[in-house]
Amino acid sequence: xxxxxxxxxxxxxxxxxxxxxxxxxxxxxxxxxxxxxxxxxxxxxxxxxxxxxxxxxxxxxxxxxxxxxxxxxxxxxxxxxxxxxxxxxxxxxxxxxxxxxxxxxxxxxxxxxxxxxxxxxxxxxxxxxxxxxxxxxxxxxxxxxxxxxxxxxxxxxxxxxxxxxxxxxxxxxxxxxxxxxxxxxxxxxxxxxxxxxxxxxxxxxxxxxxxxxxxxxxxxxxxxxxxxxxxxxxxxxxxxxxxxxxxxxxxxxxxxxxxxxxxxxxxxxxxxxxxxxxxxxxxxxxxxxxxxxxxxxxxxxxx
Amino acid sequence: xxxxxxxxxxxxxxxxxxxxxxxxxxxxxxxxxxxxxxxxxxxxxxxxxxxxxxxxxxxxxxxxxxxxxxxxxxxxxxxxxxxxxxxxxxxxxxxxxxxxxxxxxxxxxxxxxxxxxxxxxxxxxxxxxxxxxxxxxxxxxxxxxxxxxxxxxxxxxxxxxxxxxxxxxxxxxxxxxxxxxxxxxxxxxxxxxxxxxxxxxxxxxxxxxxxxxxxxxxxxxxxxxxxxxxxxxxxxxxxxxxxxxxxxxxxxxxxxxxxxxxx
Numbered sequence: 069x070x071x072x073x074x075x076x077x078x079x080x081x082x083x084x085x086x087x088x089x090x091x092x093x094x095x096x097x098x099x100x101x102x103x104x105x106x107x108x109x110x111x112x113x114x115x116x117x118x119x120x121x122x123x124x125x126x127x128x129x130x131x132x133x134x135x136x137x138x139x140x141x142x143x144x145x146x147x148x149x150x151x152x153x154x155x156x157x158x159x160x161x162x163x164x165x166x167x168x169x170x171x172x173x174x175x176x177x178x179x180x181x182x183x184x185x186x187x188x189x190x191x192x193x194x195x196x197x198x199x200x201x202x203x204x205x206x207x208x209x210x211x212x213x214x215x216x217x218x219x220x221x222x223x224x225x226x227x228x229x230x231x232x233x234x235x236x237x238x239x240x241x242x243x244x245x246x247x248x249x250x251x252x253x254x255x256x257x258x259x260x261x262x263x264x265x266x267x268x269x270x271x272x273x274x275x276x277x278x279x280x281x282x283x284x285x286x287x288x289x290x291x292x293x294x295x296x297x298x299x300x301x302x303x304x305x306x307x308x309x310x311x312x313x314x315x316x317x318x319x320x321x322x323x324x325x326x327x328x329x330x331x332x333x334x335x336x337x338x339x340x341x342x343x344x345x346x347x348x349x350x351x352x353x354x355x356x357x358x359x360x361x362x363x364x365x366x367x368x369x370x371x
Numbered sequence: 372x373x374x375x376x377x378x379x380x381x382x383x384x385x386x387x388x389x390x391x392x393x394x395x396x397x398x399x400x401x402x403x404x405x406x407x408x409x410x411x412x413x414x415x416x417x418x419x420x421x422x423x424x425x426x427x428x429x430x431x432x433x434x435x436x437x438x439x440x441x442x443x444x445x446x447x448x449x450x451x452x453x454x455x456x457x458x459x460x461x462x463x464x465x466x467x468x469x470x471x472x473x474x475x476x477x478x479x480x481x482x483x484x485x486x487x488x489x490x491x492x493x494x495x496x497x498x499x500x501x502x503x504x505x506x507x508x509x510x511x512x513x514x515x516x517x518x519x520x521x522x523x524x525x526x527x528x529x530x531x532x533x534x535x536x537x538x539x540x541x542x543x544x545x546x547x548x549x550x551x552x553x554x555x556x557x558x559x560x561x562x563x564x565x566x567x568x569x570x571x572x573x574x575x576x577x578x579x580x581x582x583x584x585x586x587x588x589x590x591x592x593x594x595x596x597x598x599x600x601x602x603x604x605x606x607x608x609x610x611x612x613x614x615x616x617x618x619x620x621x622x623x624x625x626x627x628x629x630x631x632x633x634x
Contacts, residue, residue, distance in 0.1 A: 082476030205617035207568045210609045213595045304481025330491040342488045
């Protein structure tokens with residue numbers, strides 16, 4: 069476990085270096101690009117000094133690291149607010165959205181996958197397969213508008229966008245959750261099918277246990293392991309999907325902040341958003357691994 | 372012409388549409404101010420967009436862009452990833468550790484986040500979009516190749532070739548690569564579906580090819596704006612994109628089952 073913890077240090081360091089490098093991938097002078105042509109020379113000098121662009125790249129990286137350790141991500145060129153404050157404002161909205169999307173995906177994907185596995189090769193299985201394939205082929209920027217068109221514009225039962233109402237979260241969460249639900253359905257089906265062929269399942273049936281006990285108690289518990297791993301990995305795709313989903317629904321989270329910062333060429337904010345999302349993803353995966361070893365005795369005994 | 376082969380037909384349609392569009396553009400940027408958001412008719416089969424441009428030739432131009440991007444990016448990233456994976460898996464040691472560390476870092480950025488970031492700082496435009504996708508999508512090929520090579524390295528036919536004095540490139544190309552072609556093909560198919568979505572996502576965010584030239588992502592963004600008064604616009608583009616992704620994914624599933632590749 070300690071080995072796993074130490075293992076993320078080079079990854080975190082690499083992630084920080086790569087996001088640091090982002091600013092230097094701007095063609096030409098980043099200050100020129102960010103401020104535009106109308107900026108005064110004094111402004112340019114100020115920003116240049118603030119970013120340390122007048123120093124060597126090693127010094128810049130050192131300064132960047134040092135600031136990062138102290139929780140300082142710099143100041144937005146556009147709004148002059150500390151980026152850390154902006155992230156703190158926006159992150160909870162994204163977490164809320166991702167959590168609801170995840171909940172929806174689990175409530176939808178797990179039962180569908182189980183039903184598909186029990187009825188393998190029959191019509192419920194084929195229907196579930198068709199559904200999950202179709203949904204997987206719908207990117208967020210197509211799913212979102214379709215849901216918006218049906219539920220907000222035609223039926224008029226949910227708000228179009230924004231976050232004023234309590235129900236505003238439903239459409240973006242559905243948009244974000246559908247894709248994951250499709251993956252989860254396929255994963256659960258495959259995992260359950262493997263387990264259902266095991267001897268102890270036959271034994272459980274032979275003992276005369278009712279079907280739901282065998283499926284839920286004996287089979288699902290064993291099938292859950294690979295599903296949890298996939299969930300951990302897919303949480304990242306939720307965060308990436310939030311970029312487009314939040315933009316469509318004007319959901320005031322970190323994804324929308326990222327897109328706004330790109331439009332305003334406020335690249336320090338872009339950099340910070342990318343860094344934070346990647347770090348969250350690394351931490352989530354670490355936790356998934358730890359949970360995995362905690363609940364699967366086989367993994368523990370192997371060590 | 373069997374109905375079971377529909378994914379191949381859709382892929383063919385995509386290719387032909389792109390090809391025809393690169394031979395004859397059919398004035399895809401021509402504006403008819405009197406026909407803005409006009410519904411489909413016999414003259415304009417798919418209707419007109421928000422600037423009164425014919426949607427059909429624009430859809431074909433978008434197919435051309437996405438085909439070009441997917442073809443280029445797949446060629447570059449597959450060769451790059453396969454070469455890196457071969458070297459890494461075959462030699463092992465510090466080369467392998469370094470490369471795996473680098474792929475770990477790239478994998479720490481979920482989905483198309485890194486591609487968005489690179490496309491954003493590089494600036495909008497088709498070549499930068501291709502560059503951004505190339506930087507970020509070689510990792511899958513490298514990991515897969517490396518894993519496969521590791522399990523093949525000690526096989527008898529490889530050891531035999533080594534002891535007969537075959538050169539390392541020869542062993543890699545003649546004795547290892549053919550054996551891992553099947554999983555790589557499946558990986559390439561799935562990765563192409565992801566690339567179609569990635570290209571459209573980036574252009575949806577305004578990071579791809581620039582106006583007035585057409586791309587599916589940008590068309591979708593415009594279509595969404597007018598989806599109440601002219602639903603045909605967003606539906607035509609969205610359904611095209613969806614059927615393409617669906618076709619490629621189904622093709623990937625079938626290849627996987629037929630070539631008996633696991634995972």
